[in-house]
Amino acid sequence: xxxxxxxLALLAVFSLxxxxxxxxxxxxxxxxxxxxxxxxxxxxxxxKLLDKNPKIVLAALKKAVEEEEKEKLQDQxxxxxxxxxxxxxxxxxxPTSGNPKGDIKIVAFFDYQxxxxxxxxxxxxxxxxxxxxxxxxxxxxxxxxxESNTLAQIALSAxxxxxxxxxxxxxxxxxxxxxxxxxxxxxxxxxxxxxQLKKDMTxxxxxxxxxxxxxxxxxxxxxxxxxxxxxxxxxxxxxxxxMLQKAISEQRKSSKPELSSSxxx
Numbered sequence: 001x002x003x004x005x006x007x008l009a010l011l012a013v014f015s016l017x018x019x020x021x022x023x024x025x026x027x028x029x030x031x032x033x034x035x036x037x038x039x040x041x042x043x044x045x046x047x048k049l050l051d052k053n054p055k056i057v058l059a060a061l062k063k064a065v066e067e068e069e070k071e072k073l074q075d076q077x078x079x080x081x082x083x084x085x086x087x088x089x090x091x092x093x094x095p096t097s098g099n100p101k102g103d104i105k106i107v108a109f110f111d112y113q114x115x116x117x118x119x120x121x122x123x124x125x126x127x128x129x130x131x132x133x134x135x136x137x138x139x140x141x142x143x144x145x146x147e148s149n150t151l152a153q154i155a156l157s158a159x160x161x162x163x164x165x166x167x168x169x170x171x172x173x174x175x176x177x178x179x180x181x182x183x184x185x186x187x188x189x190x191x192x193x194x195x196q197l198k199k200d201m202t203x204x205x206x207x208x209x210x211x212x213x214x215x216x217x218x219x220x221x222x223x224x225x226x227x228x229x230x231x232x233x234x235x236x237x238x239x240x241x242x243m244l245q246k247a248i249s250e251q252r253k254s255s256k257p258e259l260s261s262s263x264x265x
Contacts, residue, residue, distance in 0.1 A: 072221070076234050079220050086216055087229065088137065094209070095156070095164040098128045098135040104248050106134060107229040109141040109213075109222055112151040112171045112178055117226040120239040121172040127244055134248070138168065139213045141225055147179070149210070150201075154183050156209055157200035158192055166190035 080087065087107050108124065110117040124136050140156060142148035151171060158167040170186040171178060187197055200206060217227075228235040228244075231251030235243060 073234050073236075076221055077232060080229055080232055080234065083216065083219060084232075086212075086219075095138040095159050095168065096135055097124075097138075097165060099133055100135055102131075102133040102135040104131070104134045104231055104251060105229075106136045106244075107139060108136060109139045109217055109225055109227040111141055111143050111148050111225045112155070113144045113148050114225045116238045118172050120226050120228070121169075123239045123241050123244055125169075126241060127248075131248070138164075139216070140210060141213055141217050141222070141227075142210070143225055150180055151178060151183055152210055153201040153206055154187060154197065156206050157197045157203075158187060158190065160200050160205075161192055161196065163187075163190045163192050167192065 088105065106124065106127075108120075110120075112118075127134055128136060140152035142152040155164060155167055155171065158164045167187055167190045170190060171183065174182065174186065176182075184194060184197075188194060222236075224236065226237065226239065228239050230244065230247040231254075233247045233251060235247060
């Protein structure tokens with residue numbers, strides 16, 4: 001837990017008790033405008049409060065964590081606004097599905113070895129069938145090591161042969177370990193030229209695409225997969241049908257300009 005979260009929790013406890021910091025302790029505590037007390041000191045105060053009234057402190061800690069997460073999402077939404085051109089920049093290695101002229105753009109950051117990414121894929125597949133004005137833009141984000149990176153290379157290389165959709169779906173629907181051998185077997189079933197696929201995997205374009213995805217995810221402060229951007233709304237983690245439909249409805253009702261790119265293919 002960060003010192004900022006501990007500080008917010010401490011203030012929340014004081015607020016819930018209707019007390020000022022000075023009324024609760026003789027030791028000096030930071031003012032709301034200067035949270036500069038060392039985290040160790042803040043932690044000691046919170047632990048003392050926890051010993052006196054654990055339920056109210058735990059509730060305050062939960063509230064503080066939620067507030068910090070909310071602030072982070074707001075920061076990320078501002079970053080999305082700032083970097084939307086990079087998110088949607090046309091690229092030969094940029095895989096997409098759906099309507100290129102759709103009013104809703106869904107950017108999906110994912111890893112093929114991520115369980116929640118696979119579960120969320122069905123949600124994306126369903127919305128593409130139901131809504132003709134949605135486009136999904138896939139951002140390979142291999143965060144689980146060497147095998148994940150290899151799978152991303154294979155998938156992006158399939159894009160060069162026009163078979164990304166088939167292989168992407170095969171990877172996402174595969175049950176069990178997704179090894180290199182399994183991946184190439186699935187590629188063969190998608191009628192890919194394996195010799196050309198293996199050659200393209202190490203090409204400059206594929207490495208550049210993965211590097212750009214990594215840089216963009218770091219710029220947007222994305223720390224885990226899956227991570228979705230629906231229009232301008234941030235949805236980290238598992239994407240349910242209810243969450244996605246709500247986000248789409250909100251974006252269409254919003255007066256803010258939508259993320260759009262007429263040049264995507």
